[in-house]
Amino acid sequence: MRKKRGLLFCFLLLAPLLISSEPAASVWRPPVPPNGCPTFRVEFALLDVSRSMASGGLLDAARDSLSQSIDGAPPCKLMILGTFGVTAEIRAAEFLGDAAARNRLKNALKPLAPRSGATNLDEAAKAIELLSYQLRDAYGSRAG
Numbered sequence: 001m002r003k004k005r006g007l008l009f010c011f012l013l014l015a016p017l018l019i020s021s022e023p024a025a026s027v028w029r030p031p032v033p034p035n036g037c038p039t040f041r042v043e044f045a046l047l048d049v050s051r052s053m054a055s056g057g058l059l060d061a062a063r064d065s066l067s068q069s070i071d072g073a074p075p076c077k078l079m080i081l082g083t084f085g086v087t088a089e090i091r092a093a094e095f096l097g098d099a100a101a102r103n104r105l106k107n108a109l110k111p112l113a114p115r116s117g118a119t120n121l122d123e124a125a126k127a128i129e130l131l132s133y134q135l136r137d138a139y140g141s142r143a144g
Contacts (some may be wrong), residue, residue: 028090030078030138034097037076045069045129046124050085053114063109068101080131081108085116088127 033040038065045066053059066081073079073096092108094101 015112028093028134030080030135031093031095033078033139034076034095036097037095040076040095041074041076042078042135043069043073043081043130044082045126046082046084046088047112047113048085048119048124049083049114050116050119051114052119058113059114065114066109067106070096073102079105081105082127082131083112084110084120084124084127085130086118086120086123088123090127090131 005031045060047053047059047066049059053062070079075095075097077096078093078094081091083089083091092105094105096102096105
């Protein structure tokens with residue numbers, strides 16, 4: 001009988017979480033497209049921040065290349081910056097319609113450092129898969 005009460009208690013604690021219609025606050029959501037972009041392209045830059053990227057300035061080179069890509073991107077491009085090491089996460093996302101948006105994205109690159117203890121490619125693959133579902137859910141066929 002005691003085991004059944006414990007399971008019931010756990011269910012009562014979790015039930016409100018299971019039926020909540022509110023999205024989790026910590027889950028990244030794609031930004032709303034600007035009015036002037038009825039269709040747009042998406043670019044996902046996923047940077048390895050493992051310690052292996054410290055050798056030979058690999059992370060610095062990747063950061064410089066991405067910064068040039070941000071500067072040269074067309075206005076209706078959604079650029080998403082993610083990182084992976086032990087885990088993967090979305091760091092920033094901007095529609096590159098103006099200089100302020102480009103600067104915010106480039107500023108998100110600055111604190112990145114090769115500190116992670118591992119290069120977990122499985123986490124990178126999961127991030128790409130999750131992002132594709134989130135983009136499809138948010139934009140449908142509007143995003144190319």
